[in-house]
Amino acid sequence: MTEVRVPTLGESVTEATVATWFKKPGDSVAQDEMLCELETDKVTVEVPAPIAGTLSEIVAAEGDTVGVDALLAQISEAGEATPEQPKKKEENPTKTAPETAKDPVEAIDAGPTNVTAREKGNNMNIMVPTLGESVTEATVSTWFKKPGEAFEADEMLCELETDKVSVEVPAPAAGTLTKLLAQEGDTVEAGGKLAIMSTDASAPANPAPATAPAAVAAAASTSKDVEDAPSAKKLMEENNLTDVKGTGKDGRVMKEDVLKALAAPAPAVVTAAPPKSNLRAPVAANQDAREERVKMTRLRQTIARRLKESQNTAAMLTTYNEVDMTEVMALRNEYKDLFLKKHGVKLGFMSFFTKACVHALNEVPEVNAEIDGTDVVYKKYVNMGIAAGTPTGLVVPVINDADQMSFAVIEKSIAAMGAKARDGKLTMAEMQGGTFTISNGGVYGSLMSSPILNPPQSGILGMHKIQDRPMAINGAVVIRPMMYLALSYDHRIVDGKGAVTFLVRVKEALEDPRRLLMDL
Incomplete structure (x- = not known):
């Protein structure tokens, strides 16, 4: 075994x-x-x-x-x-049940879920399942059933949220919800009681079709064996998506199917989406109809927590400069067709910025270092993080050993990581180990911003929109494509001189790309 x-x-x-x-x-x-x-x-x-x-x-x-x-x-x-x-135990379960029910309220270990306890014959307690080794409590996010409503075995009754994951609590048996012991928004402990349900031990395994019409319609369209993945259902509800084509087993809708549907151009049907189900009503009954209250996704909560931790931990400071993109744009326009023909990938700006940052990190190694307790760890390699926006939030895939890569390999790696990010297929290993990060807010039209550090890194470069501006060149006013650059750094290990020197070296390498070839 x-x-x-x-x-x-x-x-x-x-x-x-x-x-x-x-x-x-x-x-x-x-x-x-x-x-x-x-x-x-x-x-x-x-x-x-x-x-x-x-x-x-x-x-x-x-x-x-x-x-x-x-x-x-x-x-x-x-x-x-x-x-x-x-x-053998399953062949005759009725023989063991009376022997084990010695106490009127006795916990029943239902395997991994461990969600029920027997109480007074046909009444059962719905219990909080195990939440994890380091998680002791959760918040009741949503009840999918109301007292008096019937349900089938394994049908989802409620959803709990911890600081890490969402946990769905299934019905241990077919029955009726009798009483809610924990309301939406209440905090409950692992192993605590959520509700009481009523069940009949003599009821058939498959409930008779005497359930509510809505339940019958739901059962007809989606059977238990092909129930969509919990994460997929949650994303569809949050984004008002219906009729997502599933690629999982037996047509099951997976998380990546929903992400692809979100990334695709929205058809007219989506804009005319039906009203949200009353199971997840985002607007309180007594609240102004002009406002909408929606729960943050777990990914968004994690992003928010990590960004705030970064602000609270690092002595973060930002320095700015501007770069004339004339030479980079001219070089790119001259060789982009040959580059695509030979390497099979487009020549973009990110490879130039990656090379320029690698060049600057070699001269200012403290920007490529991190604090570990009372030690400073200097990295003699560059694992470049490239921040990417996705339908579910910001992720930072890492290109390992970017300092050893050519322009073509960098562009191929960025394209591959970007595709994985959009499809939600990035692994944890592909988002760890970064030593420095580049964030391109210019693709969204940002003229200037102050990026937040990605702990435990000590530096992050912010790219911005390229905009024609009048510049004084050799005593004459000319129009040049200019970009503002921003370097946020941890002032605990990076001094102002090092930060400014780093940004100046990036500027010099981009304004004269030949310096990258000469290592100047």
């Missing part, structure tokens, strides 16, 4: 949510075939099969929060017998 465990998620990520299982117990799997998909507050992680065999048991169900190295499932190798004991 081989164990399938949660892989390393990243330096600062300790837990993830099981989004989708692509296989069921009893299915055959090939080595390296994808078994399930995990979601963190930044990226999606796919877990491959370590060996070929049969998936014998799933330990962590969809929606469960798991820590690094936690047990996800077990695989039996070819010819290895699968455990028989669990099957």
